[in-house]
Amino acid sequence: MKKIKLAAIFLAFLVVWACAVKQSNKANHPDVVIYGGTSAAITAAVQLAQMDKNVLIVCPEKHIGGLSASGLGYTDVGDKSVIGGLSREFYHRVYLHYQNDEAWKWQPRSEYGNQGQGTTAINDSMQTMWTFEPHVAENIFEEFVAENNITILRDEWLDRENGVEVIDGKIKSITMLSGKKFEAEIFMDATYEGDLMAAAGVNYHVGREANSVYNETWNGVQKGVFHHGHNFHHQQLNISPYVIPGDPSSGVLPRISTEPPGENGSGDKRIQAYNYRLCTTNAEGNYVPFEKPENYDPAQYELLRRVFRAGRHSMFGGGKIPNGKRDVNNVGPFSSDNIGMNYDYPEASYEERKVILQEHIDYHQGLLYFWCTDESVPENLRLKMRKWGLAKDEFVDNNHWPYQIYVREARRMLGEFVMTDNEILGKKPVDKSIGMGSYAMDSHNTQRYITEEGYVQNEGDLGVEPPAPYQIHLGTIVPKREECKNLLVLTAVSSSHIAFGSIRMEPVFMVLGQSAGVLAGMAMEKGVDLHEVDYHELADQLHAAGQILDISNK
Template sequence: MRTILALFFSLFILSCSSESETDLQADIIIYGGTSAGITAAVQAKKMGKTVIVVSPDIHLGGLSSGGLGFTDTGNKAVIGGLAREFYHRLYLHYQQDSAWKWQKREEYGNKGQGTPAIDGENRTMWIFEPHAAERVFEDFVRENQLEIHRDEWLDRESGVTMENGKIVSIRTLSGKTYRGKVFIDATYEGDLMASVGVSYHVGREANSVYGETWNGVQVGVYQHRHYFRDSISAYKIPGDPSSGLLPEISSELPGKNGDGDSRLQAYNFRMALSRNPDNRVPFAKPDNYDPARYELLARVYAAGWKETFEKYDPIPNLKTDTNNHGPFSTDYIGKNYDYPEASYERRKEIIKEHEDYQKGLMYFLSNDPNVPEDVREEMAHYGLAKDEFTDNDNWPHQIYVREARRMIGSYVMTEHDVLGAKEVPQPVGMGSYSLDSHNTQRFVTLGGFVQNEGDIGVHPKQPYSISYGTLVPKKEECSNLLVPVCVSSSHTAFGSIRMEPVFMILGQSAAAAASLVIDGNQAVQDLDYEKLREVLLEEKQVLEN
């Protein structure tokens, strides 16, 4: 009898343990381990709330630890709160001699994007290596005892339980259920937001929707140097349409200027390359490599283009954050249109297609005889950084999702807000970067030449505030969700908002709002803004000029 009772008790304990491991609860559930997700979790803990970060990714920090180390700061004075703390901690890291393994500190050029990389006066570091950024995020986790559930993917089909316009719980594909009072979608894709049934937009709105100028199709608008300046034939045999188009060129008409479409600005990987021979991995020839797909770049070189290394931006230790530059570069234009709504399986395919394209490009630049000799000689000094992304063959673990879904929420930010044409209500942070969109399509002109479209870069006169209403859905759609990444904004406004420092700022502000909403037992749309403002100012957020 005693044996039977012991067995029953053991089974009971196992049952309870299993249930507790799969049915979890916290005040705030954050979906997404991006930079916004981690700053949100830290803020929630600071305000005495229990929080669980449900992260599809194993590595935390999103693009901030995924290769984007040459920070898009804009006006750094408006970066406050935990975002500034992040860059301060990077400053402290690079004050240590041990941080300079492959380069002497005094040999580092201290070049930043509109600001010195190392700002001694403000004790911030704006340019950094991926692994250094990831270490800071992991320090945030450890110091705040954050509960992070990694490699947990939302069941997008039936994983959201709603009652009376509120999210009760979410379930992941592994079978775990997460119950909370308020939920935060901190993903680049907006998967939780979409699964809840919140309104959103994918692609570019027509200019007529919000009375904008820089939205929609922008054929013939060249505000950066990412277009074909020479008349280069789009056909396999130059000038012969019957030979067919070269690879990577769309046969579709580009559309009428100002009209909306479902096209997305291009994605790429922000590679960490090394110039140190002891810390670089040569560019390997991909299994499916086909030099013909880069013929267009060969023609660009033949026309005299000489800007290959313009965006091999220096980060510490003889490395670069290498970004897209020029008419044919690392952006895989037109190959991401279905990504936001795609299944997880299809997204993996898209990511692999981008990886294959970009690896093939690097091999082409390093080896193809149609690449100028001086370029190939310079490329011989570069390779993937051996000490970065060590569990992923030194390739970034995060693709640069520049834009996916964008919520249509309580307040929609447009270019009028960003460019200072109107006053922004209830500010929860600031942005300052230009209206920045990468190219969305590569097409053949009526004359038979190749051209890119969609690249814009319009600079605000001064930093601008971002409204609390951009973080919250319409009340009738969901009353306990905040969205600090796929914010409520037009394509043009999002082009400025979509910078990593801003995502950290908005993540922190979203968590502060969530904590106050819980205290007041109210909908996120009914929060007393003055209470939120008081908290944000205490947390050293910068809210207005």
């Protein structure tokens, strides 16, 4: 009996040792290194693991999942039926989570009703839910990682100046600021900023292209185009931008540019505004009141005072998510979008980005306090706002503030194929589809300027619906062959500004991540470069993985 016990202990030791060796090999000898911890990184890693490839995620984030786990719980999706594969699996797991009565701590499940945007698609067993709490999303991503034995090294920051070694058109290694160095056959950039792509010398674009560059309609400056209510045209708000209304000599109010806006259709370096997607609630016992920031300056919101006095009272936008919470987004002409304050972010150093992020936090937290306290806000709205706060059970190690800002757009690769509004609107075909999108070409405002008539106005906010779901080209994730042969770009994809406004939705990023995983796995199995994988064979593998490549494949 004693010998049997010793043998069992020894066998258990061997199992543990083998698992440790396997995990060590994954970290020290990966086939693929993914830089970034976004939702696309997770689906790419899961796909590679399921193809029995050693994959390592190295990311600056401590919390994985990108915006899907950082406040964007009211999913922008369009036609849900074209979302397949692991992306749909994610939303299926959301659905399964909320079937459990224990998941409804702060709100009766029956009260929430059908607000989860639920659908049955692909087959009757694949029920999905598209609204969720941030911590639920993060837990699902962590489940994906654990189930597939994926190794993640967190809080690791790429040395963007000297940390990418490229030899003969291939990335040989990447080095972090910590000094850790990683080699692999294939690398993936899964950051919203495109940091690895840029450091590897791959060409990219920042800002809006002129319409003439790709023969587009909806790119570049769009003065006088008002698709939503996020401007001063709505209700004909003729508001003076000057400290003393109507007197240019008195100076300009904060957060209004004095630069000329540019001619319609012309390109510029401006990028659409960022904000934080807050998770708020009014559930008793689960909210943290909006407090006065240390450096609160009410003068920063003088323009908003004038908006209120003119009769426009939009404040608290966003969609309902479970447990009495809201995913809060920008609404109206002056809201949480910090217009014009992010232009330097894509190319900024880490330290410079920290300054920009803190400016956005200060602005946003000050805005919340302003809404609760300033006398220009109608009293009934002030009292209502004071009943809301940040959800106490979200982002618990970050003062209940989202982990990541909403980087709606930063760098965009100039890859093998550039998606434009022509492909989104069905004017030009796509012959090598790796997934589909369907959401409107959505751009938030890029600037707040002074009109010729002497009034303040916002510009850049667009929403152009495609006539049908569209295909996304393989070349959007693949750099030009002569620039890099072993890199895939999952999020800073090759597209024009306005086309990116549709592609950038989180369900689509997850689709592109999985497709990149299939492509990388096939390239290694065949012993060829990424650019040499036969598309028809790739399409077969993508279909097998549950991806939807065209409408007939729905």
